[in-house]
């Protein structure tokens with residue numbers, strides 16, 4: 001049986017370098033449906049049953065650009081078996097915004113912290129265990145350029161894809177926000193597929209107009225959700 005793993009990350013996080021290291025010359029290039037953005041797929045070295053899909057480089061899944069929309073639609077509709085989220089270890093804070101969004105999707109995920117050669121050179125250390133705990137994922141510290149820990153990443157990602165339940169990320173907000181999200185799911189999202197509900201709830205909490213339109217929420221429902229959001233804004237200033 002074939003397994004699909006999507007590679008997601010910010011522009012310049014080293015996605016192409018990693019993709020090449022993971023697939024070697026076993027790559028084929030096409031286009032995303034209906035657009036001229038390049039879509040690269042490849043076979044994972046050492047794991048002939050695994051197809052890697054290179055998503056466009058993105059900063060969020062907020063559908064602010066064609067690339068974000070392609071990535072989002074792919075993740076929500078094609079149900080890959082796992083995600084490798086590559087982040088630039090020298091720029092963690094900015095990169096982890098996308099990670100929080102990917103962690104909402106209900107897809108098994110492995111965090112590849114890249115540029116570890118640079119991180120080490122600067123004398124910094126990354127607490128991989130704490131980072132993994134924050135998102136409920138396994139963390140592999142790699143250098144895509146030097147090809148360090150690439151086999152380990154391939155092994156863990158393949159395992160995550162095969163044993164889905166064990167590698168589901170879990171990202172929790174503060175209590176009041178979780179309460180609001182639960183309420184939004186309850187009033188507006190119970191007809192949606194279960195694994196997408198949380199992602200939609202977060203988007204509605206962010207007042208994302210595209211998602212509001214996509215779900216064709218009634219004015220009444222929107223007003224109801226607005227109360228939950230206001231409550232949190234009051235509570236957390």
Ligand code: GDP
Nearest residue numbers: 011012013014015016017114115118143144145
């Ligand atoms: P993409 O935009 O995410 O596809 O990133 P690229 O793979 O094109 O990499 C962006 C830049 O970072 C290139 O100059 C790479 O050589 C460099 N790079 C990628 N991975 C590493 C790494 O592990 N260490 C270092 N030092 N540089 C890296």
Ligand code: MG
Nearest residue numbers: 015016017057
């Ligand atoms: Mg690239």
